[in-house]
Amino acid sequence: MRASDLCMLVFCICCAGWAAPAQAERADRAKPINLESDRMRVDDAQKTSVFEGKVVMTQGTLTIRADKVTLRQDKDGFQYGSASGNLASFRQKRDGANEYIEGEAERIEYDGKLDKVEFFNRARLKRDPADEVRGNYISYDSRTEYFTVTGGSQTASGSPEGRVRAVIQPRNTAEEAEKAPAPGAPKR
Secondary structure, three states, rough: OOHHHHHHHHHHHHHHHOHHHHOOHHHHHHHEEEEOEEEEEEOOOEEEEEEEEEEEEOOEEEEEEEEEEEEEEEOOEEEEEEEEEEEEEEEEEEEOOEEEEEEEEEEEEEOOOOOOEEEEEEEEEEOOOOEEEEEEEEEOOOOOOEEEEEEOOOOHHOOOHHHHHEEOOOOOOOHHHHOOOOOOOOOO
16 A cells, blocks of 8 residues: 555545544545554555554544554445544544534444444543433444444443433524523513
């Protein structure tokens, strides 16, 4: 895999996949990709690259941190990526909003052919200011915008009794908040 192929693979994974559930900042796609790790292995014949040891991958507002990141490309040009660690994480600014989305899990996988991102074991997604979902497994299909969260054992999901936990904050605009009567105020 040539350096340009590797950059394109990383670029596609960052832009198309891991960032999809975040409605990623579009400007990130035009930014350079920076990768740091303790070690890197590239197999041109298999079209795979492995980065190990305190991996930090950035592109614009996107940051991925993991102990290990594996990237590959199939014969049809579809890209796949896996980030693992204790815990692998990502953070990215949402497009058109002054908000960030953060996610973490023991393993995060992206399937470029299916346009799907999966979070395995102790999975958590958080959107500023305070929306959050936790479970043992989180799946997001960016084609259909379908989201699934599954609980698991208490130690795996970080939630009591292994249940899915979600916090969803109301989204009031400043104008709606001004029009809303104060608590206890008479209705008009």
